[in-house]
Amino acid sequence: MREIALNNVKKWLPKIVSDSQLGFACLYYVEGNTMLSSSLILIDEFWLSIKSQFPDDVLLALPRRDQLFVFDAGNPQAQVGASQIIEVTFNDGFNLLSDKVFERRDGKLLAQA
Structure with a gap:
């Protein structure tokens, strides 16, 4: 079942849109199926x-189901920026997913405490 689900997400890889207007982060989403956006973190591709x-x-940061924000962990603004994006999104209250900041370190996904 996991393989089927991951293959479904992989089919949408050509539709990934990136937006780096924030400067300190990049927003990724899947055009035409935005609800898959948070699933992108599960696939190596x-x-x-x-x-x-x-x-x-x-x-x-995955504050909404249709948004994936990626920050360079080496950037001193990353932690504050991620927290601010989550706060603004949760104040908006639409399509919420997680109020946590996550890390991808050495290829492993971790939730920050």
Whole structure:
């Protein structure tokens, strides 16, 4: 079942849109099926596709089901920026997913305490 689910997400890889207007983070979403956006963190192909922009560890914010924010963990603004995005999103109250900041360190996903 997991393999079927991951293959379904992989089919949408060509539809990934990135928006780096924030400067300290990049927003990713799946055009035409935005509810899959948070699932991108589960597939290696996504991480390979952004490796040139984020070669090292990253922080992640998934405040809404249709949004994935990626931050360079080496940027001193990353933690504050992730927390601010989550706060603004939760104040808005639409389509909420998680109020946690996550890390991808050495290829492993971790929730921050």
